[in-house]
Amino acid sequence: MxxxxxxxxxxxxxxxxxxxxxxxxxxxxxxxxxxxxxxxxxxxxxxxxxxxxxxxxxxxxxxxxxxxxxxxxxxxxxxxxxxxxxxxxxxxxxxxxxxxxxxxxxxxxxxxxxxxxxxxxxxxxxxxxxxxxxxxxxxxxxxxxxxxxxxxxxxxxxxxxxxxxxxxxxxxxxxxxxxxxxxxxxxxxxxxxxxxxxxxxxxxxxxxxxxxxxxxxxxxxxxxxxxxxxxxxxxxxxxxxxxxxxxxxxxxxxxxxxxxxxxxxxxxxxxxxxxxxxxxxxxxDGEGAQKFVTITVTGAQSAKAARTIALSIANSPLVKTAIAGADANWGRIVMAVGKAGEKADRDKITIKMGGRLVAEKGAVHPRHDEAAATEHFKSRDIRIEVDVGIGKGEATVWTCDLTHGYIDINADYRS
Amino acid sequence: MxxxxxxxxxxxxxxxxxxxxxxxxxxxxxxxxxxxxxxxxxxxxxxxxxxxxxxxxxxxxxxxxxxxxxxxxxxxxxxxxxxxxxxxxxxxxxxxxxxxxxxxxxxxxxxxxxxxxxxxxxxxxxxxxxxxxxxxxxxxxxxxxxxxxxxxxxxxxxxxxxxxxxxxxxxxxxxxxxxxxxxxxxxxxxxxxxxxxxxxxxxxxxxxxxxxxxxxxxxxxxxxxxxxxxxxxxxxxxxxxxxxxxxxxxxxxxxxxxxxxxxxxxxxxxxxxxxxxxxxxxxxDGEGAQKFVTITVTGAQSAKAARTIALSIANSPLVKTAIAGADANWGRIVMAVGKAGEKADRDKITIKMGGRLVAEKGAVHPRHDEAAATEHFKSRDIRIEVDVGIGKGEATVWTCDLTHGYIDINADYRS
Known part of the structure; x- marks a missing residue:
């Protein structure tokens, strides 16, 4: 303050x-x-x-x-x-x-x-x-x-x-x-x-x-x-x-x-x-938060690996800005899974947004409905599910989007 | 594009x-x-x-x-x-x-x-x-x-x-x-x-x-x-x-x-x-970059530890927004050193901004000149030096600030 x-x-x-x-x-x-x-x-x-x-x-x-x-x-x-x-x-x-x-x-x-x-x-x-x-x-x-x-x-x-x-x-x-x-x-x-x-x-x-x-x-x-x-x-x-x-x-x-x-x-x-x-x-109440995001990762090598992957998604500035912009950009989710450093097989990953299948087996799902995904990303309550497809580890994490409000709050002069 | x-x-x-x-x-x-x-x-x-x-x-x-x-x-x-x-x-x-x-x-x-x-x-x-x-x-x-x-x-x-x-x-x-x-x-x-x-x-x-x-x-x-x-x-x-x-x-x-x-x-x-x-x-050419930032860490346990600490500073959204806002906020640098997970002793850390001593031995330096530090943070070329004080590991990393431009570029709709 x-x-x-x-x-x-x-x-x-x-x-x-x-x-x-x-x-x-x-x-x-x-x-x-x-x-x-x-x-x-x-x-x-x-x-x-x-x-x-x-x-x-x-x-x-x-x-x-x-x-x-x-x-x-x-x-x-x-x-x-x-x-x-x-x-x-x-x-x-x-x-x-x-x-x-x-x-x-x-x-x-x-x-x-x-x-x-x-x-x-x-x-x-x-x-x-x-x-x-x-x-x-x-x-x-x-x-x-x-x-x-x-x-x-x-x-x-x-x-x-x-x-x-x-x-x-x-x-x-x-x-x-x-x-x-x-x-x-x-x-x-x-x-x-x-x-x-x-x-x-x-x-x-x-x-x-x-x-x-x-x-x-x-x-x-x-x-x-x-x-x-x-x-x-x-x-x-x-x-x-x-x-x-x-x-x-x-x-x-x-x-x-x-x-x-x-x-x-x-x-x-x-x-x-x-x-x-x-x-x-x-x-x-994250700085500048406009959307609440629930990220669930299943099928990871362990519960710890699942949380690491979920936090990698939750902490990615690219994922968080995509959510802010209502851009149902699953490519950024793949990126965040890939950078987490935990075991993953690109060709076994399944991604859902708002409960709908977006990608599976290493490629976009043939019936992926981008308009529906975008509509979900315009809501206040975003749900992202990732199944890594290689184990039984599960974790859920929560975060918010990254908006201009975050910059406003944190780039202010202290005085 | x-x-x-x-x-x-x-x-x-x-x-x-x-x-x-x-x-x-x-x-x-x-x-x-x-x-x-x-x-x-x-x-x-x-x-x-x-x-x-x-x-x-x-x-x-x-x-x-x-x-x-x-x-x-x-x-x-x-x-x-x-x-x-x-x-x-x-x-x-x-x-x-x-x-x-x-x-x-x-x-x-x-x-x-x-x-x-x-x-x-x-x-x-x-x-x-x-x-x-x-x-x-x-x-x-x-x-x-x-x-x-x-x-x-x-x-x-x-x-x-x-x-x-x-x-x-x-x-x-x-x-x-x-x-x-x-x-x-x-x-x-x-x-x-x-x-x-x-x-x-x-x-x-x-x-x-x-x-x-x-x-x-x-x-x-x-x-x-x-x-x-x-x-x-x-x-x-x-x-x-x-x-x-x-x-x-x-x-x-x-x-x-x-x-x-x-x-x-x-x-x-x-x-x-x-x-x-x-x-x-x-x-x-980082998205939205307005300032180029050079972070040098010395005195870490190893060169690898020094780079981890330097990257922790460079990747911190709080440090990057402080730089964007010309807020010479050394507290955020301490935070980023602390979260890096590498060996550090709070009471041995020295921090310089633009070549000037800001903090040492776990506290603000008695002659810390906040106005001078702020002036430096208004420039295009920001230099942050951290000496961890426990070893000989050194590393330098480069980054940019985190600005509204980053949000603009990345929160756009894809279509």
Whole structure:
């Protein structure tokens, strides 16, 4: 939002936030701390009941931000009592001063909550290369801590936005061993911290009782099918953070000992489904996005190979601009399959657009209907299916088109 | 050029083609065969003297075109008597019919030249998914074959263009063992075959006497430092083809037995230099290019790691749009280093823009002059240097910015 330019709400945005229920054991809220933005909330805090477990997945960047380093260093304790998230400043590439700023925030939050600093998780998103002004955060935290309430998820979802054009949240009611449990998640997407970088943050919480190691395994698996299966431009933030919290303050249920427990199956499915919904919301708010694109690859050598091929298609500027231009250009899809580096046999590839056969056995299909394919490419919801024809690996990824809006957003002057 | 839209000549184009000398043992020319385009030459042929050696480097795509398959199948013979190149149709993803069309062209050219078909090399660039209309090529070849002359390099460079906005050629005079030798090369670039795909074709010829295996080793090494060190959008064509020919019809020189021969050193340097010039011309004609960007990475774990990091920067849409917007946004460079996957230590990275220190030791440099950096980013010739600080690996790559012009060119309807 540097420069004060507001971008129009994505045409792919849902009509509004769903009703977000309270999670027993969690109180949260947001406040205007003035880290960088004016006139909007930019500091979010969650307080967790004693006994809350935590799991985390972070950016693969070799240049991770100070908050990511902090979270990684305390994750193996498996307990969380607070989460502090600011927007406006990513505290990334800020050296020792940045690490000190992160610690200052953790210590201040711990004091307010009455826990050790190593139970305080955090995330920062915004410009990089500037040390987080920790004093603005620590000055605002006491006021924020006195106003935390269980039902303030909406505010939390808004406070972590940067150039997101809409807030993102999802919820599921499910059960463990017949006892009701609730999950709520919020995310911020790949709107750029104009003009710094895309950062994906997401925080998911449940009132179920889940040991930290099971929660970690659950989160890692579900991430592959959700946040690791979306892409806007192939760029990776220094700050990507996904944290899951389980308070254990809901209905008492049969203990969960491992991910494969049969009575945990429904929860696992609901959790994964929620993460996929959040991930899709992020893709729908990609910079300049006008179309939502689902790419399914089947018949690859392995599931991993299928995802690599699907991401190669999803990240190809040529495929993304063809979609923007409603050009049902299957040649570019062949190109993207070919460059993925995974095993493929040109003469066994099948391509469908909007469910219709376009090409098979290494050539255009004799009944390919280009007009119908073009009509599909004019819609908001593009479906591309590729069968590689050599194995059983499958994967689905989601992305958006590449439009003038992306250039507008990212080629702006920072000032 | 589908749709008939002409794009303005790149502001990075040189003033004109250099004077391109004849190469003893080569006659060439171009003609309008009407493969797809109207009112311009689209078929180019070279005839080589008996004894001409050949080397080739091709696309890494798993979905290579029929002409690429053809060249690969005959390359190990090491001899070339003819080269036939058409624009307008890539003969890619065309199955058995495409392979048959390629062979038809080779047989026809062989008959005209008086050689076997396995001494006829070829390349096709243009729309994919349509079988090459071989009859249009074979109908035009006899006329073309009677008009071949040694000094028609200019016409050849123009005939292989697709959406290139300027023809590309380079030449060097050098020596082997004190005897004069000449090299001429032409290339077509990453203008798209609107709206199919970028294809890089380049043909380089010399009158020196070079065994095929030495020529192949020379070409492979030089490709890494030239065509494998440029990028426009990270997409890989099904048709990329780089061929080198050595006629042995120039001044008699001491035989070349291996790449490391000391009397071959100057030739090797000149050859590499010429390939770099051609590769840079291709980057300067990237779709929508307004700025030429040189990215040098030093201090990486290996030369390969340095190139991976440099290409990660060069392919980042966020870096490329920042350059387009004259936003000296070094945070995006850190991001691209971080996502490259190569060993890096955030706290040892140094970044320069236009020769000035911007960041070092994991943080912005205290005397970073943002105004000066912005001024540099407004120029046509952007220089970014990154020292990773952990090893001795070095690499330089070249690219262009990502502008609205790229979207215009690639989001057009095909019709």
């Amino acid at each position: 540097a420069g004060g330019k507001a971008h129009p709400v994505s045409p792919l945005a849902p009509e509004g936030l769903p009703a977000l229920p309270a999670i027993a054991g969690i109180e949260l809220g947001a406040i205007e701390a003035g880290v960088r933005y004016k006139g909007r909330t930019d500091l979010m805090m969650m307080r967790f009941a004693a006994g809350t477990t935590v799991a985390g997945v972070f950016t693969t960047s070799k240049c991770a931000s100070a908050p990511v380093d902090w979270c990684r260093s305390i994750l193996d304790k498996g307990n969380a009592r607070a989460l502090v998230v600011n927007s406006g400043n990513a505290n990334a590439f800020t050296g020792k001063a940045g690490a000190a700023a992160a610690k200052t925030v953790a210590v201040a939050a711990a004091k307010l909550v009455g826990c050790k600093a190593d139970a305080v998780f955090m995330a920062s998103t915004g410009v990089i290369g500037e040390v987080l002004p920790a004093e603005k955060v620590t000055a605002a935290l006491p006021r924020l801590a006195t106003t935390l309430k269980p039902e303030r998820w909406d505010e939390a979802a808004r406070a972590i936005m940067t150039t997101d054009t809409f807030p993102k949240a999802a919820t599921r009611k499910t059960e463990i061993d017949g006892k009701p449990v609730t999950i709520v998640g919020i995310a911020k997407g790949s709107g750029m911290i104009a003009p710094d970088m895309a950062t994906m943050l997401s925080f998911v919480a449940t009132d179920a009782t889940i040991p930290a190691d099971v929660l970690q395994a659950l989160l890692a698996k579900a991430t592959d099918k959700s946040f690791n299966s979306i892409t806007v431009d192939g760029d990776t933030s220094t700050s990507d953070t996904l944290l899951a919290f389980a308070t254990g303050k809901g209905a008492t249920h049969k203990p969960v000992a491992k991910l494969a427990d049969s009575h945990f199956r429904n929860f696992r499915a609901a959790f994964e489904d929620l993460l996929i919904e959040l991930a899709q919301l992020v893709a729908k | 589908a749709g008939g839209k002409a794009h303005p000549v790149s502001p990075l184009a040189p003033e004109g083609l250099p004077a391109l000398p004849a190469i003893a043992g080569i006659e060439l020319g171009a003609i309008e065969a009407g493969v797809r385009y109207k009112g311009r030459t689209d078929l180019m042929m070279m005839r080589f003297a008996a004894g001409t050696t050949v080397a080739g480097v091709f696309t890494t795509s798993k979905c290579a075109s029929a002409p690429v398959d053809w060249c690969r199948s005959i390359l190990d013979k090491g001899n070339a008597r003819a080269l036939v190149v058409n624009s307008g149709n890539a003969n890619a993803f065309t199955g058995k019919a495409g392979a048959a069309a390629a062979k038809t062209v080779a047989v026809a050219a062989a008959k005209l030249v008086g050689c076997k078909a396995d001494a006829v090399f070829m390349a096709s660039t243009g729309v994919i998914g349509e079988v090459l209309p071989a009859e249009k090529v074979t109908a035009a070849l006899p006329r073309l074959a009677t008009t071949l002359k040694p000094e028609r390099w200019d016409e050849a460079a123009r005939a292989i263009m697709t959406t290139d906005t300027f023809p590309k050629a380079a030449t060097r005079k050098t020596e082997i063992d004190g005897k004069p030798v000449t090299i001429v090369g032409i290339a077509k670039g990453s203008g798209m075959i609107a709206p199919d795909m970028a294809t890089m074709l380049s043909f380089v010829a010399t009158d020196a006497t070079i065994p095929a295996d030495v020529l192949q080793a020379l070409l492979a090494k030089a490709t890494d430092k030239s065509f494998n060190s440029i990028t426009v959008d990270g997409d890989t064509s099904t048709s990329d083809t780089l061929l080198a020919f050595a006629t042995g019809k120039g001044a008699t020189h001491k035989p070349v037995a291996k790449l490391a021969d000391s009397h071959f050193r100057n030739f090797r340097a000149a050859f590499e230099d010429l390939l770099i010039e051609l590769a840079q011309l291709v980057a300067k």
